[in-house]
Amino acid sequence: MVFLEGRARRAQVFELSHDVVCAAIGECKCTEKVVHNLVLNKHTGEKRMVEKRVLCAPSLTVLFKRRSRVDEAALSLPAIQRAIKARRLRVVRS
Ligand SMILES: [Zn+2]
Secondary structure, three states: OEEEEEOOOOOEEEEOOHHHHHHHHOOOOOEEEEEEEEEEOOOOOOEEEEEEEEEEOOEEEEOEOOEEEEOHHHHHOHHHHHHHHOOOEEEEEO
């Protein structure tokens, strides 16, 4: 199992990627959000609300001195790699 341990004295939030993380675990952990857009019909000048569904990738919160379990694939995400290099995160395997 892989864990990420927070080394920064604050909570760090990382956005996980659907293409990377959901694909690796074979299950989509994204949440679907419904957004409403106001669309103007240029011909009639009429405005109407259009409902659109967007996928929100799950996020990972790592707290100081706490370990959060992650999938191995999450380690390849650029934001997480940068945090590891900057020693804001430590990888713990068990
Ligand atoms: Zn997903």
